[in-house]
Amino acid sequence: MPLLTPPDTLTAVQLARALRTRELSAREALADHLARIEAVNDEVNAVVTLVADQAEDAADQADRRAMSSGKTGEPLPPLHGIPMTHKDTHATRGVRTTSGSPLADLIPLHDEVILARLKAAGVVSTGKNNVPEFAAGSHTFNELFGATRNPHDLTRSAGGSSGGAAAALAAGIQALADGSDMGGSLRNPASFCGVVGLRPSHGLIPMGPNLDPHAWLSVTGPMARTVDDVALMMSAITEPSSAAAFADVLDARAVDSLEGLRVGVSVDLGLGLPVEAGPAEAVRRVASVLTELGAHVEDASPRLTKADLVFDTTRAFAMALALRGVVDGHREDGLVKPEVLWNVDRGLALSGPDLMDAAVARGRLDAAVRRWFGRFDLLLTVTSQVLPFAVEERYPTSIAGVEMGSYVEWMRSCSVISATGCPALSLPAGFATSDRFDARPAEHSPQHSPQRPGEHPPLPVGVQLVTPIGSDARLLRIARTLEAALTP
Numbered sequence: 001m002p003l004l005t006p007p008d009t010l011t012a013v014q015l016a017r018a019l020r021t022r023e024l025s026a027r028e029a030l031a032d033h034l035a036r037i038e039a040v041n042d043e044v045n046a047v048v049t050l051v052a053d054q055a056e057d058a059a060d061q062a063d064r065r066a067m068s069s070g071k072t073g074e075p076l077p078p079l080h081g082i083p084m085t086h087k088d089t090h091a092t093r094g095v096r097t098t099s100g101s102p103l104a105d106l107i108p109l110h111d112e113v114i115l116a117r118l119k120a121a122g123v124v125s126t127g128k129n130n131v132p133e134f135a136a137g138s139h140t141f142n143e144l145f146g147a148t149r150n151p152h153d154l155t156r157s158a159g160g161s162s163g164g165a166a167a168a169l170a171a172g173i174q175a176l177a178d179g180s181d182m183g184g185s186l187r188n189p190a191s192f193c194g195v196v197g198l199r200p201s202h203g204l205i206p207m208g209p210n211l212d213p214h215a216w217l218s219v220t221g222p223m224a225r226t227v228d229d230v231a232l233m234m235s236a237i238t239e240p241s242s243a244a245a246f247a248d249v250l251d252a253r254a255v256d257s258l259e260g261l262r263v264g265v266s267v268d269l270g271l272g273l274p275v276e277a278g279p280a281e282a283v284r285r286v287a288s289v290l291t292e293l294g295a296h297v298e299d300a301s302p303r304l305t306k307a308d309l310v311f312d313t314t315r316a317f318a319m320a321l322a323l324r325g326v327v328d329g330h331r332e333d334g335l336v337k338p339e340v341l342w343n344v345d346r347g348l349a350l351s352g353p354d355l356m357d358a359a360v361a362r363g364r365l366d367a368a369v370r371r372w373f374g375r376f377d378l379l380l381t382v383t384s385q386v387l388p389f390a391v392e393e394r395y396p397t398s399i400a401g402v403e404m405g406s407y408v409e410w411m412r413s414c415s416v417i418s419a420t421g422c423p424a425l426s427l428p429a430g431f432a433t434s435d436r437f438d439a440r441p442a443e444h445s446p447q448h449s450p451q452r453p454g455e456h457p458p459l460p461v462g463v464q465l466v467t468p469i470g471s472d473a474r475l476l477r478i479a480r481t482l483e484a485a486l487t488p
Contacts, residue, residue: 012082012175012229013250019062019081022070026062026081030055030124033083036173043154046167047085048145049096049128055083058124077122078236084174087165088128089135090115090220095125100133100142103326103335113206114178114220114237121236123176129164134323135180136340138188138411139395140164143335147391150192153456156388159189165223166193170460175224176233182218182315184384184414187426187464190223191279191383194460196483197223197426198230198476199418201469204238211321217314217418227427227480234472245473255481258293264300264376271304273412274402278432279382282461285439286429287380289485301379302372306361307416313350313358314419315408320347339394339407362419369420370468378478379466382413383426387434387459417464423472425465425479429486431458439486 010018018024034052041047062081069076086092089099091108092115098105111119119125133142140163141147148163150156151171158167162179166189169177179186181199190197200221207220222233228250235246265287267273267280291297319340327344330336372379386396396410397403404410417424430439438458465482467475 009172010175011226012224013226013232015082015175016079016232019066020076022066026059026066026124027056029081030059030083030126033126033174036171040151040171040173043149044151044167044171045146045148046129046158046164046171046173047127048088048098048130048164051095051125051127054094055124055126059083062122062124077120078232079118079176080122081124082122082176083124083126084118084176084178085127085129085164085168086115086125087162087177087179088131089161089180090178092125092128095128097128098144099135100131100144101335102144103330104134105144113208117205117237118178129168129177131162131164132160133337134340135161135185136319136337136343137161137395137407138184139393140189141391149391150388150459152194152459153388155391155456156459157192157391157393159192159384159388161185162197162223163189166190166195166197169193169195169223169225176229177223178220179223180218180220181418182318183311183408183418184411186221186223187414187424187462188384188411190426191462192388192460194428194462195223195225196227196230196428196479197221198234198472199424200234200238200472201423202421204234204242204472206239212318215318216421217311217318227476227483231476231480234476242473246476249473249476249480252477252480255484256477258290258295258478258481261290261295261378261478262376263287263290263295263297263378263380264372265297265380266299266301267382269304269381269413269416270301271412271416273385274400275382275385275413276387276400276434278387278434278437278461279384281437282429282432282463283380283382285437286463286482286486289482290380293481293485300372300376301381302420303368304365304416304420306365306368307419308412309361310358310365310419311415313354316343316347317350317355318347319343320350324348342406365419366421369422373468377467381464381466383462383464385410385413387432387461413464417466420466421469422466423469423475425475426462427465427479427483429461429463432461433458437461
């Protein structure tokens, strides 16, 4: 039976308020979280490691802090008592962390930066959620834990690499999730599961510790069921100099006006990307809503001809840097999936001139994107070029009749945006079948559309919103207004 967030599940903003005012205790919030895992996780397979005893101790500490705060007036942290599991690529002190591979199965002695900041903000950590092997690819499956299934249709992919996080949100397990994004790993699973995923500008949430402290293509960021929830999480975990701007998004008494907003719309990003009918129609529908809201909308896209070179070279270098030792020791034993071997070998084959060409291309791409954003405020495009595919497939091998040349090529609508460095957000836009888009109300549930043999319910589809580097808070304000317009 399909699974979806119950309509009465609290948003993160509502949950944080209830915990701060002590209408709900951290122990009670944790009990609900654990009960939901017990109810749905056997089918969805979003949570792969659970540390209930540690979480109960942390919840008890949170409740004691709340009692003390009531007496002393000391403010509680912004995410006080909120329970959540974490992406299994993020090092979590004292908790099994595997990156989806037996070769990386360990118990770290430290927290990754994003985890340390979440804990400092009051989060009660409960375990880890599933990822593809070494986070490679945008479909969450591995030999350790198996595949994560889409709560909207258990026969479909939840996306990846933050697929366990997106599925946990959509299945009602938790209200906030952390993830990371190199080529679409926050945005694509958000689109597949009908939640919000933000790829922030580089540096807002420090990565690490990293082998290469100057690496820029991969970033960490938030996922949630609403834009306000994403803003809440960003206000708690970004650099202090940026936090207030995200808190201001939450303080807005009404949605911002989009009157006069300059929007460029492109389904194929000027690159001839093949796109299925459902995602393409979602973009056209959202473009019409923006027009109704007073935005100036026209067909336009930045010149992205250098984006593939920048992304492919930078990704290959990063994969080889991180995994060459693993690959060298396990080429023949089947413990590293072929897609990882292929990507690492591409990185190892790079020459000095290859890296120079990519650096020059990145400079030209940056200049082209900056010029374009001199004329426009927002780029609207597809998040994913396809709807969630069968969970048994490793990745889509063709889109709209066009063959894909690799396991990452089907994600180009996200990866070419990654190459620009711009903040990008996937916003739920409705539901679609293979040949039809349906702007269904947000409360649509597959539980209300029973699956018959050989039939599948409509699947979530997101649109991708992109703004200039450093304008993350403005992106959330635009997304918040659009979210309100798309929600009946």
